[in-house]
Amino acid sequence: MTARTADTAATDAVPIIAARGVCQEYKLARKSLFGQRERLAALQDVDFHAMPGEAVGLVGESGSGKSTLTRVLVGRERPTAGVMEYEGRDVWSLDGAGRRQFRRSVQVVLQNPRSSLDPRMTVGVSLVQPLRALHIDVDPKARVREVLEQVGLGVDVLSKYPHEFSGGQLQRIAIARALMPHPKVVIADEPVSALDVSIQAQVLNLLKDLVAELGLTLVLIAHDLSVVAYTTSRVAVMSAGRIVETGRPADLFRHPTAEATQALVDSVLTVEKGLEGSALL
Numbered sequence: 001m002t003a004r005t006a007d008t009a010a011t012d013a014v015p016i017i018a019a020r021g022v023c024q025e026y027k028l029a030r031k032s033l034f035g036q037r038e039r040l041a042a043l044q045d046v047d048f049h050a051m052p053g054e055a056v057g058l059v060g061e062s063g064s065g066k067s068t069l070t071r072v073l074v075g076r077e078r079p080t081a082g083v084m085e086y087e088g089r090d091v092w093s094l095d096g097a098g099r100r101q102f103r104r105s106v107q108v109v110l111q112n113p114r115s116s117l118d119p120r121m122t123v124g125v126s127l128v129q130p131l132r133a134l135h136i137d138v139d140p141k142a143r144v145r146e147v148l149e150q151v152g153l154g155v156d157v158l159s160k161y162p163h164e165f166s167g168g169q170l171q172r173i174a175i176a177r178a179l180m181p182h183p184k185v186v187i188a189d190e191p192v193s194a195l196d197v198s199i200q201a202q203v204l205n206l207l208k209d210l211v212a213e214l215g216l217t218l219v220l221i222a223h224d225l226s227v228v229a230y231t232t233s234r235v236a237v238m239s240a241g242r243i244v245e246t247g248r249p250a251d252l253f254r255h256p257t258a259e260a261t262q263a264l265v266d267s268v269l270t271v272e273k274g275l276e277g278s279a280l281l
């Protein structure tokens, strides 16, 4: 990370999740039959971490590498170079038990809850599924009741299907599902960008509350600096596959040093100006 680094964490504390010098290269399709396959560097020497119980934001324009880094952080893709660590251990060197523990402990919430929840399953079945998939031996009914309370929903949702809910309620259900295996880290990839503006703050407040009340670590990914600034205490800015700046949200707004950060600040101000003009504020 750049000079403006973390305010968090004593230097000897171990991050719960960390990417160290991570590169991710994709081979692109051949342009001609005998042509070379070009490579695209989606991540270049990325250092990113979250301390236990910390809420960290990852922000950047479209194509900057946020989703690629998410796939690396959750262990879905092995980086072409560098190390991906969970509690100080290289995720790709873990044995079977360690790998299961990692899969349980790091859960993801995606942008669109309508595509992350199976439309043919009741909410109850969807919620219990991660316990089965990860072989977690707990009383499913008790756990379901507990997580529904944590996300502010009642047990009446259990017999319903996804199409019976609004986007905001459905995102709460997707968050409940992510909480089922008792994760230590939740990685939320654009969790509010598909929601009405009026609902966005409710979902962000829920994520903030979960960090405060459960001691969860949150990695919040968004293209909108104001979304991550509202929810997290430290923000990393990505551009063209690199982390170009890291700092407290207020400092990034006041004194952006990287061009990409300046562009994100400007776009927030432009949106606000537009809202003022349209008398929505």
Ligand SMILES: Nc1ncnc2c1ncn2[C@@H]1O[C@H](COP(=O)(O)OP(=O)(O)OP(=O)(O)O)[C@@H](O)[C@H]1O
Residues within 6 Å of the ligand: 026, 027, 028, 040, 041, 042, 060, 061, 062, 063, 064, 065, 066, 067, 068, 069, 223
């Ligand atoms: N599987 C893949 N094969 C080839 N190129 C890829 C692949 N996945 C991502 N890329 C490329 O890597 C770069 C980073 O993409 P990525 O989706 O991580 O960015 P992003 O910041 O998440 O963008 P967005 O906000 O639009 O989702 C882009 O140029 C993208 O086209």
